[in-house]
Amino acid sequence: MSKVPVLSCPQPARTQGTNHIINALTIDVEDYFQVSAFAQSIERAQWDSLECRVERNVHRMLDLLAQKDTRATFFTLGWIAERYPALVRRIVADGHELASHGYGHQRASDLSQAEFTEDVSKAKAILEDIGGVQIRGYRAPSFSIGQGNLWALDVLQATGHEYSSSIYPVKHDHYGSPDAPRFAHPIREVLMEIPPTTLRLMERNLPSGGGGYFRLLPYGISRWLLQQVNQRDAQPAIFYCHPWEIDAEQPRVAGIGWKSRFRHYVNLDKTEQRLARLLDDFRWDRMDRIFLDRPPVAANARAHTPSLHGVPVA
Numbered sequence: 001m002s003k004v005p006v007l008s009c010p011q012p013a014r015t016q017g018t019n020h021i022i023n024a025l026t027i028d029v030e031d032y033f034q035v036s037a038f039a040q041s042i043e044r045a046q047w048d049s050l051e052c053r054v055e056r057n058v059h060r061m062l063d064l065l066a067q068k069d070t071r072a073t074f075f076t077l078g079w080i081a082e083r084y085p086a087l088v089r090r091i092v093a094d095g096h097e098l099a100s101h102g103y104g105h106q107r108a109s110d111l112s113q114a115e116f117t118e119d120v121s122k123a124k125a126i127l128e129d130i131g132g133v134q135i136r137g138y139r140a141p142s143f144s145i146g147q148g149n150l151w152a153l154d155v156l157q158a159t160g161h162e163y164s165s166s167i168y169p170v171k172h173d174h175y176g177s178p179d180a181p182r183f184a185h186p187i188r189e190v191l192m193e194i195p196p197t198t199l200r201l202m203e204r205n206l207p208s209g210g211g212g213y214f215r216l217l218p219y220g221i222s223r224w225l226l227q228q229v230n231q232r233d234a235q236p237a238i239f240y241c242h243p244w245e246i247d248a249e250q251p252r253v254a255g256i257g258w259k260s261r262f263r264h265y266v267n268l269d270k271t272e273q274r275l276a277r278l279l280d281d282f283r284w285d286r287m288d289r290i291f292l293d294r295p296p297v298a299a300n301a302r303a304h305t306p307s308l309h310g311v312p313v314a
């Protein structure tokens with residue numbers, strides 16, 4: 001079968017069997033003190049003086065993935081890669097996709113076009129230099145690309161990225177574009193947007209792709225949400241998590257509001273075990289293999305039909 005170029009509509013990868021859709025597992029490589037919700041309490045200049053735990057946490061995740069013979073995409077900060085080059089090399093050596101989370105974990109919506117261009121270019125150069133592979137994917141910190149800064153997509157394309165996973169079609173107080181398409185779609189000439197997974201329920205898009213929701217909700221509900229996307233929408237899920245989410249012993253950050261505190265620390269001690277179950281219960285692979293490299297096997301018109309408020313129009 002001939003290879004289909006990116007701009008032909010992407011098709012989910014499929015094989016025979018009941019659990020036939022291969023989902024995308026993604027990990028945003030950043031440390032606990034770099035999350036956007038803590039930006040008011042922790043100065044960027046302090047980062048180098050804080051206890052770094054990202055290295056051991058990513059190694060733990062890599063060990064788990066090796067044990068489950070599963071590959072994933074690691075959206076990695078340039079700031080982390082500079083300090084832990086051996087970690088970046090292990091990500092690549094273990095067969096995972098190395099992708100970019102930008103350099104300094106600044107929201108795209110807080111940067112000028114020139115600053116954003118510098119941030120993503122710097123991260124891509126550092127990751128490619130250390131990893132020795134081409135960086136094709138980018139995820140904006142806190143899913144911070146939306147209606148107000150769609151120019152960021154032009155920058156990503158111009159700087160050689162092939163896909164973004166930065167527009168979360170949900171309503172959230174810190175991010176989200178609830179009317180954006182729910183599934184992978186071409187968004188510029190040679191750039192695809194691959195949004196984290198949502199489930200359409202009661203005329204709303206429910207965040208179903210991981211993060212704090214995966215820690216907050218009982219595992220059975222998270223599994224059901226992903227199963228619905230696989231079975232009802234016949235689409236691969238895009239799941240995301242962070243190395244600090246498996247680290248219950250991380251230092252507690254002082255001076256943050258109750259909401260951020262709850263979101264960050266809830267059920268940290270349960271995440272690794274839940275992740276292991278998730279790896280057993282679904283099939284997983286890297287973003288690039290699912291959405292860029294695999295030729296389509298079966299037609300699925302719903303994935304590509306124009307959508308109305310995120311609901312594919314049949």
Ligand SMILES: [Zn+2]
Pocket residue numbers: 028030035101105140141142
């Ligand atoms: Zn992040």
